[in-house]
Amino acid sequence: MTKLFTPASIGPVTLRNRTIRSAAFEGMGKDNNPTQMLRDYHLSVARGGVGMTTLAYAGICRSALSFKTQLWLRPEIVEPLREITDGIHAAGAKASIQIGHCGNMTHRSTAGCIPVGASSGFNLYSPTIARGLRPDELKTLANQFGDAVRTARDAGFDCVEVHAGHGYLISQFLSPYTNRRRDEFGGSLDNRMRFMRMCMEEVMKAAGSDMGILVKTNMRDGFNGGLEIEDCLTVARELENLGAHALVLSGGFVSKAPMYVMRGRMPIYSMTYYMKQLWLKYGVRMCGNMMIPYVPFKELYFLDDARVFRSELKLPLVYVGGVVDGPTARKVMEEGFEFLQMGRALLNEPDFVNRLREDECHRCGCDHVNYCIARMYSREMACHKHLDNLPPKILKEIERIKDENAKVR
Ligand SMILES: Cc1cc2nc3c(=O)[nH]c(=O)nc-3n(C[C@H](O)[C@H](O)[C@H](O)COP(=O)(O)O)c2cc1C
Numbered sequence: 001m002t003k004l005f006t007p008a009s010i011g012p013v014t015l016r017n018r019t020i021r022s023a024a025f026e027g028m029g030k031d032n033n034p035t036q037m038l039r040d041y042h043l044s045v046a047r048g049g050v051g052m053t054t055l056a057y058a059g060i061c062r063s064a065l066s067f068k069t070q071l072w073l074r075p076e077i078v079e080p081l082r083e084i085t086d087g088i089h090a091a092g093a094k095a096s097i098q099i100g101h102c103g104n105m106t107h108r109s110t111a112g113c114i115p116v117g118a119s120s121g122f123n124l125y126s127p128t129i130a131r132g133l134r135p136d137e138l139k140t141l142a143n144q145f146g147d148a149v150r151t152a153r154d155a156g157f158d159c160v161e162v163h164a165g166h167g168y169l170i171s172q173f174l175s176p177y178t179n180r181r182r183d184e185f186g187g188s189l190d191n192r193m194r195f196m197r198m199c200m201e202e203v204m205k206a207a208g209s210d211m212g213i214l215v216k217t218n219m220r221d222g223f224n225g226g227l228e229i230e231d232c233l234t235v236a237r238e239l240e241n242l243g244a245h246a247l248v249l250s251g252g253f254v255s256k257a258p259m260y261v262m263r264g265r266m267p268i269y270s271m272t273y274y275m276k277q278l279w280l281k282y283g284v285r286m287c288g289n290m291m292i293p294y295v296p297f298k299e300l301y302f303l304d305d306a307r308v309f310r311s312e313l314k315l316p317l318v319y320v321g322g323v324v325d326g327p328t329a330r331k332v333m334e335e336g337f338e339f340l341q342m343g344r345a346l347l348n349e350p351d352f353v354n355r356l357r358e359d360e361c362h363r364c365g366c367d368h369v370n371y372c373i374a375r376m377y378s379r380e381m382a383c384h385k386h387l388d389n390l391p392p393k394i395l396k397e398i399e400r401i402k403d404e405n406a407k408v409r
Pocket residue numbers: 022023024025026056057098163166216250261262320321322323341342343344345372373376381
């Protein structure tokens with residue numbers, strides 16, 4: 001475990017150790033502003049020993065937003081964000097914020113306009129009609145990525161993580177499934193990377209010499225017709241050439257293969273239980289298992305693909321996906337990754353890193369039933385193990401999925 005607890009750098013930023021709380025959407029904002037709850041959660045993770053914690057899924061502009069509980073990174077929220085980053089720093093950790101644009105994964109009421117994407121069409125998952133972006137709008141969005149980095153600096157963040165995966169806007173341009181454009185932003189992979197290139201140029205300019213830039217990128221989109229590993233390697237090499245300081249290796253596509261990101265089953269009853277719109281609640285209850293296909297969970301589920309990236313790239317790489325205990329964390333370090341990110345282990349135990357330091361065999365209590373993910377669509381993020389008085393039907397669903405996970409293991 002020695003390597004895990006040694007300092008390491010992402011560009012100009014040195015972390016006290018190699019653990020990072022991954023960007024896992026907290027749903028704790030109010031009217032797209034930060035709250036005390038968001039501060040308390042990240043402070044508990046920082047005090048729990050991580051090298052860096054990441055505030056998730058902040059939109060770079062109004063049309064980038066999928067939820068009212070999401071941050072919109074703009075000058076008006078610099079002061080409250082500074083209270084969060086000051087607290088994180090006081091606890092000895094570094095602070096990062098994930099920035100992105102949801103593309104067509106939103107509604108008019110949240111985005112303030114018809115949802116926009118790489119191409120126009122109907123998105124069943126939101127569900128909504130989306131409009132393809134014009135080239136002049138793409139330039140504006142790229143500039144807004146740069147502005148978001150400057151705002152993050154003003155708010156005291158050490159690093160920014162650009163979301164270029166999971167089927168959000170940059171990924172919608174990269175993937176042939178969502179990019180059907182006939183102009184210079186569509187067609188060949190080189191053309192499909194053009195928007196990402198424009199955004200990264202603005203991001204790196206804004207980062208200057210004092211901010212670390214990570215990019216979360218797919219190793220596969222996770223469905224037939226999406227990007228496979230060879231194309232994703234080309235994208236990763238391009239990101240390395242564009243000057244990214246580290247890549248976070250992930251996969252999956254929210255509108256096609258959402259569970260490829262996290263693995264396991266989506267607890268459909270729990271997800272729909274919190275939904276307010278009745279048509280959506282009962283529609284998802286009926287079709288949810290078909291729309292959100294099950295992908296079995298296994299420990300270190302991205303390791304095989306991530307090894308290929310490790311052997312092909314020189315820049316620091318961040319492993320994420322299925323780290324559950326000391327041995328899995330140690331394995332990631334032994335395989336040559338510079339950092340590891342964790343989502344659910346730190347949701348379940350915000351002090352998981354300190355526990356690992358005390359006991360190198362420690363295992364987190366996460367059962368990978370994914371209640372936290374199901375809940376996130378309508379409520380603030382929470383682990384079911386921290387909640388009392390959950391409705392009996394939710395408890396029953398949790399037990400059923402736990403049994404299913406045990407059989408797969
Ligand atoms: C509740 C929840 C919310 C998530 N939200 C995001 C997000 O906003 N952005 C992102 O890039 N990944 C998101 N993820 C994915 C995680 O960052 C991480 O990649 C994934 O959970 C695998 O790591 P783990 O096995 O350590 O949980 C989320 C995961 C969870 C569990």
